[in-house]
Amino acid sequence: MDAEWAMTGLIMVPLAAAIVVYVTATRFVAAWGVAVAMIQTGLTFWLTRSILQSGPVQVPLGGWEAPLGIPLYADGISVLMLIMTTLVGATSTCYAAAYFSALQHDPRRSSSQPTIQTFWPLWLILWSALNALFLSADVFNLYVTLELITISAVALIGLAGKAQALVAAIRYLFAALMGSLFYLLGVALLYSTYGTVSWHLLAETVQADVLTWCAASLMIIGLLLKTALFPLHFWLPAAHANAPAPVSGLLSGLVLKASFFMILRLWFYVFHPVMPVSAGWMLSVLGSAAILWGSIQAIRQQRVKLMIAYSTVAQVGYLFLVFGLACEPMGMLAWRGTAYLAFAHACAKAAAFMVAGSLMYMVGSDLLDRWEGIGRREPKLIFALALAGVSLMGLPPSAGFIAKWLLLNAAIGNGRWEVAAVIVLGGLLAAVYMFRIIGVSLSSAVPMPETMPIPRMMRWAPLVLAMVVIVGGIVTTEPIRLLEIGAPPIAAREVAP
Amino acid sequence: MKEAWRGITSMTIGGVLIAALVGIVSYAIWTLPAQSVGLADAAAAELERSGVSNPVTSVLLNYRAYDTLLEITVLWLAVLAAMVLVGGWSTGVGQISETQNPVLRGLVRLLTPLMILISGYLLWVGGHAPGGAFQAGAVLGSAGVLLVLAGVDWTRKVPPWGERVLLTMGLTTFMIVGLGDMLLQGVFLEYPPEYAKWLILVIEAPSGLSIAAALIALFLGGRLRCRHMMSDQMSDEGV
Amino acid sequence: MTYATLYAICGVVLFGIGFYGTVFCRHLIRKVMAVNLMGAGVFLVMIALAARTPSGAPDPVPHAMVLTGIVVAVSATALMLALIRRLHHQTGLTELPEQMEH
Numbered sequence: 001m002d003a004e005w006a007m008t009g010l011i012m013v014p015l016a017a018a019i020v021v022y023v024t025a026t027r028f029v030a031a032w033g034v035a036v037a038m039i040q041t042g043l044t045f046w047l048t049r050s051i052l053q054s055g056p057v058q059v060p061l062g063g064w065e066a067p068l069g070i071p072l073y074a075d076g077i078s079v080l081m082l083i084m085t086t087l088v089g090a091t092s093t094c095y096a097a098a099y100f101s102a103l104q105h106d107p108r109r110s111s112s113q114p115t116i117q118t119f120w121p122l123w124l125i126l127w128s129a130l131n132a133l134f135l136s137a138d139v140f141n142l143y144v145t146l147e148l149i150t151i152s153a154v155a156l157i158g159l160a161g162k163a164q165a166l167v168a169a170i171r172y173l174f175a176a177l178m179g180s181l182f183y184l185l186g187v188a189l190l191y192s193t194y195g196t197v198s199w200h201l202l203a204e205t206v207q208a209d210v211l212t213w214c215a216a217s218l219m220i221i222g223l224l225l226k227t228a229l230f231p232l233h234f235w236l237p238a239a240h241a242n243a244p245a246p247v248s249g250l251l252s253g254l255v256l257k258a259s260f261f262m263i264l265r266l267w268f269y270v271f272h273p274v275m276p277v278s279a280g281w282m283l284s285v286l287g288s289a290a291i292l293w294g295s296i297q298a299i300r301q302q303r304v305k306l307m308i309a310y311s312t313v314a315q316v317g318y319l320f321l322v323f324g325l326a327c328e329p330m331g332m333l334a335w336r337g338t339a340y341l342a343f344a345h346a347c348a349k350a351a352a353f354m355v356a357g358s359l360m361y362m363v364g365s366d367l368l369d370r371w372e373g374i375g376r377r378e379p380k381l382i383f384a385l386a387l388a389g390v391s392l393m394g395l396p397p398s399a400g401f402i403a404k405w406l407l408l409n410a411a412i413g414n415g416r417w418e419v420a421a422v423i424v425l426g427g428l429l430a431a432v433y434m435f436r437i438i439g440v441s442l443s444s445a446v447p448m449p450e451t452m453p454i455p456r457m458m459r460w461a462p463l464v465l466a467m468v469v470i471v472g473g474i475v476t477t478e479p480i481r482l483l484e485i486g487a488p489p490i491a492a493r494e495v496a497p
Numbered sequence: 498m499k500e501a502w503r504g505i506t507s508m509t510i511g512g513v514l515i516a517a518l519v520g521i522v523s524y525a526i527w528t529l530p531a532q533s534v535g536l537a538d539a540a541a542a543e544l545e546r547s548g549v550s551n552p553v554t555s556v557l558l559n560y561r562a563y564d565t566l567l568e569i570t571v572l573w574l575a576v577l578a579a580m581v582l583v584g585g586w587s588t589g590v591g592q593i594s595e596t597q598n599p600v601l602r603g604l605v606r607l608l609t610p611l612m613i614l615i616s617g618y619l620l621w622v623g624g625h626a627p628g629g630a631f632q633a634g635a636v637l638g639s640a641g642v643l644l645v646l647a648g649v650d651w652t653r654k655v656p657p658w659g660e661r662v663l664l665t666m667g668l669t670t671f672m673i674v675g676l677g678d679m680l681l682q683g684v685f686l687e688y689p690p691e692y693a694k695w696l697i698l699v700i701e702a703p704s705g706l707s708i709a710a711a712l713i714a715l716f717l718g719g720r721l722r723c724r725h726m727m728s729d730q731m732s733d734e735g736v
Numbered sequence: 737m738t739y740a741t742l743y744a745i746c747g748v749v750l751f752g753i754g755f756y757g758t759v760f761c762r763h764l765i766r767k768v769m770a771v772n773l774m775g776a777g778v779f780l781v782m783i784a785l786a787a788r789t790p791s792g793a794p795d796p797v798p799h800a801m802v803l804t805g806i807v808v809a810v811s812a813t814a815l816m817l818a819l820i821r822r823l824h825h826q827t828g829l830t831e832l833p834e835q836m837e838h
Binding site: 067 | 522525529533535539540543559560562563564567568574577578580582657665672675682683687688
């Protein structure tokens with residue numbers, strides 16, 4: 001029993017469970033979901049241990065090595081992403097189980113609201129596809145997994161059933177499909193030049209010519225559209241805010257990270273030697289714009305879920321600062337910080353969306369005005385929101401603080417004061433919108449008409465996830481050591497002219 | 498007026514930008530060498546061991562079988578999504594079925610057995626010539642759609658569990674074979690070379706049926722068993 | 737300039753037309769068709785460039801990828817149509833409203 005069983009299992013277990021749940025139409029779907037969550041936790045733990053002991057693993061599926069076959073590949077960053085998926089996925093599973101069973105007894109429920117049976121196969125396929133994406137070493141296979149993710153994500157938004165959600169889902173789907181096709185055209189050009197779709201082999205042979213540059217641009221632009229980097233974020237707020245409560249967190253936490261992980265992979269493992277420095281800085285400038293624009297929009301919103309969604313636009317901006325910073329001597333710090341930020345943001349944002357979902361279920365609305373005094377009735381949830389907010393603002397002790405601290409060090413170390421200023425300003429703006437929510441919810445209580453009791457799991461799941469973010473700010477040596485395994489050759493760039 | 502002008506301006510600018518994009522990519526393709534082997538030779542060299550003699554099938558079901566497994570998942574996922582969103586509600590089909598055009602019925606009566614035969618042939622021939630599970634599934638699926646259009650209400654007779662089994666049997670078989678290989682050979686989907694031909698056929702046959710079922714289900718709005726008239730279930734929803 | 741490059745460039749032009757349509761067409765069904773045109777363009781590029789082998793027998797790997805791509809495109813189209821039908825049934829809309837964020 002070794003790493004390849006864990007890798008195959010991470011992809012196949014949710015998929016098999018999706019089939020079983022669908023075919024048997026069992027009433028105990030939630031139990032299956034929780035069982036999958038437990039198995040995934042075990043497999044992730046096992047794979048992490050194996051990677052920490054013996055370095056990156058490659059599994060040639062079907063026994064065919066690249067370029068003919070499709071290998072699975074796990075290194076430090078992909079394992080960090082898998083841990084992120086498992087943590088957010090497992091808590092969301094428990095949350096969803098409680099949410100959907102509560103919804104069935106909800107008197108306000110209309111026929112358009114999602115039922116438990118339809119959610120589970122879609123979510124389990126999404127889970128399987130996310131793991132498949134983080135483990136893939138083949139740029140065409142990445143396209144297929146990305147499409148699986150898109151289609152299941154859009155269907156999950158459509159579960160909400162309201163016209164707003166449908167419009168948001170359609171807009172998201174068109175944007176995502178355009179993005180995928182740009183990516184696929186890039187893959188076609190790469191294959192016709194280099195005769196391979198394995199990114200390991202591409203990294204060895206890649207040259208600086210028009211065709212490579214063109215292919216890289218098409219792929220990255222397509223993925224930027226899917227990652228919603230400003231100004232391509234137009235689809236994100238509505239899609240994430242109007243999704244059902246357990247789905248919003250998955251979208252902001254995990255689905256965005258999938259396409260971002262692909263950009264990170266392609267940029268730093270394949271195209272880094274041939275990309276002009278200016279292209280990296282262009283992404284960083286867009287990232288800075290995203291931080292400011294997203295934060296200001298978040299402050300202006302009246303609906304809490306929209307605030308959190310715009311906060312995602314801003315936090316995605318932070319992830320793109322690395323592309324400029326990595327061109328300079330302190331690049332490695334920025335790379336580590338960014339990978340860790342992706343992890344921190346996933347947990348914090350999923351927790352925030354879960355809190356918003358619980359309170360929205362309780363009050364029946366996510367308008368901030370309706371939340372006055374809610375914190376006195378639900379202290380646990382507001383505490384979880386505050387913890388998540390600490391990470392989003394980048395305050396210690398939290399994983400978000402460590403990540404932003406690394407980014408800040410890289411910026412200052414390289415003498416990029418303007419980037420450092422944006423990082424700090426983004427944190428301050430995040431404080432404004434987080435304190436606005438928390439402030440309103442802790443204000444003196446107004447008597448609330450007809451609220452729904454929140455199931456216990458809908459309080460605990462976000463709290464657990466928020467605690468993870470805090471623990472991630474205290475226990476940092478292991479994650480950083482993990483990121484060292486199979487880290488990209490950023491340092492090599494410093495020697496090149 | 499102002500709106501219209503803004504529209505025209507953005508469309509012109511967009512058009513110019515897209516034309517520039519097309520120009521750059523076309524130029525890049527122009528710079529490609531006229532000849533390139535790609536993986537053709539590598540694929541041909543291993544063809545002996547792949548269990549089939551049609552190179553495309555060998556890529557689809559042996560070298561890159563994992564892609565195909567995910568792709569069958571995508572198709573099933575689309576059916577699930579359509580079922581969630583539309584719920585098998587399908588007005589158009591109901592109306593057509595009621596007209597019962599005798600010419601169409603006669604034609605379909607002639608065509609259906611032929612199409613089933615052709616789809617079986619395509620499935621078998623995929624091993625050494627163009628064909629395979631997808632082509633077979635597409636032909637079988639269109640036969641099923643034609644039957645529905647002609648008013649032959651065969652999908653009503655499919656029990657609910659039968660529908661679910663039909664839609665997933667390809668994927669299930671694929672995964673069982675893959676895991677079986679893993680137990681025997683140590684790697685997911687690594688067929689023992691001497692059984693490769695038969696294992697590929699074992700995967701392809703149920704996959705073809707599942708693909709056909711999925712295509713019919715997509716046509717009928719996510720369910721094989723469609724309700725005929727527009728039901729009122731969905732019209733009471735809030736906007 | 738060979739036939740293969742000519743076809744591939746045709747594919748890129750189709751991709752561009754499809755992209756324009758996806759961005760600027762208002763009616764949702766037209767958008768669906770435009771996205772499919774983009775996809776067809778990419779598939780044409782892949783198939784055309786696979787024909788450049790010296791032996792004349794085309795490279796099977798892009799062919800298999802296009803088959804996979806077609807199935808993905810079918811699934812995505814089905815999802816688009818399902819969403820559009822649902823939206824139309826629920827609201828009577830055939831176009832996306834300008835702003836429905838809030």
